[in-house]
Amino acid sequence: MTSSNNIWYKQSLRLLDHELRRGELTIIFLAIVLAVATVFSLTGFSGQIKHAIVANSTNTIAADRVFGASSPIDEKFISKSETLNLNVALKASTDSMVFFGDNMLLSELDAVSTNYPLRGELKIQRAINGVEEVVSGPARGELWVERSVLSRLGVEIGDTVEIGVAPLKIAGILTNIPDRSYRFLVAGPTILMNIEDLPATDIVQPGSRMWHSYLFAGDPQAIETFDEWIKPQVNDTQRWYDAKRAQNRLSTTLDSAERFLSLASMLGIVLAAVAVAVASRRYGQRHQSVVAVFRALGASISHVRKLYCLHWTLLSVISIGAGLLLGYVLLLLGANAIEQYLSLDDSPLTFTPFITAIVTGLLCAVAFAIHPIKTLIHTSPLSVIRGFSTPKNVKFGWHQLIPLVALLTLLLMFSGDIIMSFSLLAGGLLVSIILLGLGRLVMNAGRSVGTKAGQSWHLALANLKRRANENSVQLVSFTIAIKLLLLITVMKTSIIDEWQAQFPEDTPNQYLVNITQEQIAPLERFTEENDIPHRGFFAVYRGRLTSINGEQTIRIKDNKDQDLSEEEEKETQDSEPEGRRGMGRELGLTWLHDLPQQNKILEGEWWQKGDTTPQVSVESGVAERLDIKLGDELAFNIGGREISASVTSLREVNWKTRQLNFIMIFNQSVLADFPATSISAWNVAPEKKDAFYQLIGQYPTISMIDFDNIMKQLNQMIEQVTIAIELILVLVVLAGSLVLVAQVQASMEERERELAILRTLGAKGSLLRNSILFEFIALGGIAGLMASIGMEIGVFFLQTQTFDMTGSFHFSYWLVGILSGAAFVGFIGMLSCYRLLNLTSVTLIRRTM
16 A cells, blocks of 8 residues: 555656656756756846945945034044944035245135045045055144145145134145046035144134035944844934935946846846746646646546646756756856956855755746646547647736736846836736737748748748747747847847947036136137137026015925035935925026037027027926926026026936036026126146146135046946946846746757657758748747847836936847847757757658657
């Protein structure tokens, strides 16, 4: 009795051993190995890369976390950080005049502690063109200054200047500041001093505008604990942020990079799931004859169920183990490849990839195999007589809902992004539904076309028609794989292009502020003599929006710190008191005759030059926030005087460019009677910097913003992220390629029977080779076309809903999709069938019996 009860167990083990030795389980084994290895390597690699990028990004704020406030913070925050063994550095920032004899210069003064920075590298030169040194904060009595200070003040290293009433010696030139300000309107060049010298300057008085930054760094777990403790205690006048929440251009780049890495890894999961689905279906078809024989010999359904459940479980466990090993090897190879670009030493591998990969393997093994195995178990004993080649129509049912739910669960579990997960799944479903219909139409059309073609094409298209059901499923699999590869390629190109578009070759690197009317002519003359490109001179007026259509606006507090640029400040949304919402700060207003570049009129019309009717054009984002519409009357206070103008146009502004942009633009007659200073953006070549600094030194009232170092820092981060994205893309392409191989292999048994019959009937080898090649080329070309359509749908939703980008079409990739699909599927198909084509007719007949 015991022996009879355990016979299914022994049969399952013998069957597994037999099929492993003969290689019968190669496809399903490789599919699960692929699923686990892909998810493990992508999850681990992208996780390490994201951790490394975030860790490197902390260099841009000189700490792991920063607490900013307009006044010194409570001592309890420092005490708490000390109990967690966190390092703390101090930084106090303000705008201050620096004097040297009769010369003076407005600067951005940063007083720092001697242990500043906690993250990143502070670099100086102790002589002009000297060797760069990595240092901590300056010693007492010393200053480190940006190079432009030397020419503008007429000083040299070693000279003593005055800040307030304190004499301080210039001891070095700043070449790299890790937490350099990203705000657009800085007062002037940066000067670093010791924070203990700050009281001696006497510049800190009641009511002084001083921003206090407390920098914290330490063990990640301690930082997270401190983060959770401090967040509820931060009030409206304070800021607590990390590199991602710093709200500067680098944090935006970092956020896009993380989203893309998550997207790439999610696509790897989808491709792995498709591979398991294809292989599971083939597994069920291959074992129908075995089950039919078992049933014909008297085995019960319970016996068969236990036999195959154990068989599938053991196969899944072995495959998951092999997948983890392969995934770890791929992870090591990827980490080694990126090491010279992005160090992963401080980004340890966590248990997350192991857990995610194992859960993925188990979910795929259960969700995608439950229907094929159930169908297999209920195979009729009469199938031994009837045969197994009768195809069944594809119908939607609960068995298709289970893998979809499992796939959505995996996507949500991995990304935590509902919109991105649903976008990917919905796009895939839409393409699949369209394909199942179009696939049949194409197969039917192909038969009529094939009758007019040569013998090889005729046979190829006839095969497409005859295997319409199977080919429709293959078409869906090919299309999904190609679509995801196209999608990840297009998104990678779009994101990197958008980053690089922020800094084209003619991007201004020097901004001049507070230019008087008398200074414009000599500055223009200098640009002409030295061939320096510039964007013109824009008059700037400081004013506040006071009412909309006669309704007074409520001033909303804006307590973001000075690291916010003007365009980024406009996006800040604070809680509103009762009343009409207004702007929380003064605006930079200007007048222009012509519509600026990178601005697009969405509603209304731009005024004609010479029109004296008071008119204003409003940036569309601000108009939406403040509910401003065409024809509204806006009132402003400029220097104590009230003006009003009608809204005649709403503009879309590309804030991601470095050109000078404005929220409110008037026609000239509105602002003609108001005094103004101008602003200008120049692109100064490195060899012209000294002459430029000497020029600016002649005009101490002009404030200069040097954007070169900021661009360098951003470009370095973009380069690191680009390398990471390209390596992730390689892994996704590999996963997609293996899916195509698995799908081609799924039809090998039927092709063996076809070849045996055709060879027996005397078909020539060249006819068989060409017909198979043309069949796969046709399948690949059709799949490429449908994949291109699906890619456009998916990319549009991702661009507009996830990455906050403008939707665009990519027709050039349609040709890439069609040609690469035809070429790759044709190549893989021929490679897979090459061995079969070289077998003799007798061998083929024996293999199919």
